[in-house]
Amino acid sequence: MGDTLVTTSEPLTVSVAVFDDYSAIESAWWRLLHDQQGLDFRGSVVELKSQMNIDRVQRFLESRIRQGRMLIARLEGELAGICTYSPDGFILDAPTQVWEIADVWVEPHARRNGIATALVRQGEHECKMRGATQVRLTVYALNDAALGLYQSLGYDISSYTLSRNLNP
Numbered sequence: 001m002g003d004t005l006v007t008t009s010e011p012l013t014v015s016v017a018v019f020d021d022y023s024a025i026e027s028a029w030w031r032l033l034h035d036q037q038g039l040d041f042r043g044s045v046v047e048l049k050s051q052m053n054i055d056r057v058q059r060f061l062e063s064r065i066r067q068g069r070m071l072i073a074r075l076e077g078e079l080a081g082i083c084t085y086s087p088d089g090f091i092l093d094a095p096t097q098v099w100e101i102a103d104v105w106v107e108p109h110a111r112r113n114g115i116a117t118a119l120v121r122q123g124e125h126e127c128k129m130r131g132a133t134q135v136r137l138t139v140y141a142l143n144d145a146a147l148g149l150y151q152s153l154g155y156d157i158s159s160y161t162l163s164r165n166l167n168p
């Protein structure tokens, strides 16, 4: 854990992110947030990059990197994608240990080359190495690309998230 882990097919590499990667990851993160704005109305904030949001993103990314819970995919040395993984919040002692993979992002120019596939497979490995016996993912219902990705990787739908606005 914590080292460069996988060389998929050259020149694609996937490894656990380190602080030297921070700047490239933060840039990708804002592209991810911008991209996902249309899928979750809460993301359609007036000022995405307000100082408060910048601070929150920084704290989140630093904590994921410090915990070794972020992967970075590089294509010829340049960031091509990222994902995170973390234990779910289930409080009971149970034989099934569930971790969640999230924030899967591949740069638009690099898509449909198997990069997300490599990230998720390596994320599964990282979760397993940390004790997970199951991985879960959450996908917006309108995100056809992500649904296609996860179904191609053998994920089944195990729950639905329902929502109702209280301030119509």
Ligand SMILES: CC(C)(COP(=O)(O)OP(=O)(O)OC[C@H]1O[C@@H](n2cnc3c(N)ncnc32)[C@H](O)[C@@H]1OP(=O)(O)O)[C@@H](O)C(=O)NCCC(=O)NCCS
Pocket (backbone or CB within 6 Å): 035, 103, 104, 105, 106, 107, 110, 111, 112, 113, 114, 115, 116, 117, 118, 138, 139, 140, 143, 144, 145, 146, 148, 149, 150, 152
């Ligand atoms: C979803 C996303 C991560 C896929 O990344 P990717 O590197 O292009 O995915 P892969 O090349 O590994 O694709 C593997 C398979 O997933 C499916 N898939 C990927 N993109 C798809 C799309 N746009 N439409 C339908 N199926 C798709 C296909 O079955 C594909 O296999 P194929 O290329 O042989 O047909 C990428 O489109 C992305 O970053 N989207 C924006 C962020 C996002 O939505 N992240 C998911 C959050 S839950």
